[in-house]
Amino acid sequence: MSSIAEKIIKPKLGVLELAKQLGNVSKACNVMGYSRDSFYRFKQLYENGGEEALQEISRKKPNIQNRVPDYIEEAVTNLAIENPALGQVRASHELSQRGIMISASGVRSIWLRNDLETLKKRLKALEAKVAQDGILLTEEQLKMLEKAKLEKEAHGEIETEHPGYLGSQDTYFVGTMKGVGRIYQQTFIDTYSRIAFAQLYTEKTAITSAHALNEKVLPWFQEHDRYRILRSS
Numbered sequence: 001m002s003s004i005a006e007k008i009i010k011p012k013l014g015v016l017e018l019a020k021q022l023g024n025v026s027k028a029c030n031v032m033g034y035s036r037d038s039f040y041r042f043k044q045l046y047e048n049g050g051e052e053a054l055q056e057i058s059r060k061k062p063n064i065q066n067r068v069p070d071y072i073e074e075a076v077t078n079l080a081i082e083n084p085a086l087g088q089v090r091a092s093h094e095l096s097q098r099g100i101m102i103s104a105s106g107v108r109s110i111w112l113r114n115d116l117e118t119l120k121k122r123l124k125a126l127e128a129k130v131a132q133d134g135i136l137l138t139e140e141q142l143k144m145l146e147k148a149k150l151e152k153e154a155h156g157e158i159e160t161e162h163p164g165y166l167g168s169q170d171t172y173f174v175g176t177m178k179g180v181g182r183i184y185q186q187t188f189i190d191t192y193s194r195i196a197f198a199q200l201y202t203e204k205t206a207i208t209s210a211h212a213l214n215e216k217v218l219p220w221f222q223e224h225d226r227y228r229i230l231r232s233s
Contacts, residue, residue, distance in 0.1 A: 009051050012042045025115060036113040068106060075100050076110040081129055084122035085144060123148050163193045164221045169213070171204050186212035 011032060019028035019039065029039050045053040075098070079091055086094060088104040088111070095102055102110075111117040116125060123145060129135060137145070167190055174183040184204045188197045197216045201208040 013046075013051070015039055016043060016046060036115070037109075040112060068102065068110065072100055072102055073110050073113075076102065076107055077114050077116065080111060080114075080116045080122045081125050083140075084119055084126055085140075120148070163190055163195070163224075166191045167217065169209065171209065173204075174200065184208070188212060188217045 015028050015032040015034050016039070018031060019025045022028055025036060025039055029036055034042075075095060076091070079086065079095060083091075083094070088107040091107045092102055092104040095107075108117065111122075116122050126141060127145065130137065167188055169186065169188045172185045172187060174185050176182050181202055182204075184201050186199050186201060186208055189195070197212070197220070199212045199216055201211075
């Protein structure tokens with residue numbers, strides 16, 4: 001590959017890799033100076049054709065006419081947060097009632113650019129706006145957020161705010177050792193950071209469970225200034 005081709009491809013590979021490391025497409029795009037639609041275009045090209053496909057796209061001029069005006073994009077994203085339950089068809093219809101004409105596929109494209117394409121992501125954006133701007137939620141928004149929270153808990157998903165906030169502890173039978181008897185493992189996992197602790201015992205009792213916490217877990221969180229465990233399950 002020539003040095004010119006390498007210079008063309010390197011930034012595009014960089015934004016893809018940065019997004020993977022940060023786990024956040026928006027932040028990666030801001031750092032690298034790309035839009036979200038460019039990111040997803042690079043991602044699709046790279047997955048389908050590798051580095052050669054990224055080199056080829058650089059020879060083409062972007063079609064700016066395909067991008068909707070800023071006021072339409074803002075209206076679509078605002079509606080997604082205002083009423084996360086609306087699908088792309090209903091959102092398109094609602095916007096037309098407000099004098100903003102955009103197709104359902106256009107709504108979908110804007111959602112993809114702004115990481116709002118699923119109900120889960122739109123609800124997350126609503127929660128972020130509440131935390132940032134302190135807006136008052138409508139009754140419908142409150143119901144949706146509460147429903148989403150219950151569904152998460154039903155599927156074993158729990159909101160964890162920081163390391164040491166919530167831990168999961170359980171006892172596992174390891175096996176039998178000659179001359180010792182049955183061996184059990186007390187295991188604790190921090191649900192935010194997924195740091196795990198394990199200790200072996202010859203008994204399966206509440207005493208050994210508490211001992212594992214006091215002997216291993218709590219001292220570690222105290223040492224690292226993360227002693228904030230509120231409850232464990």
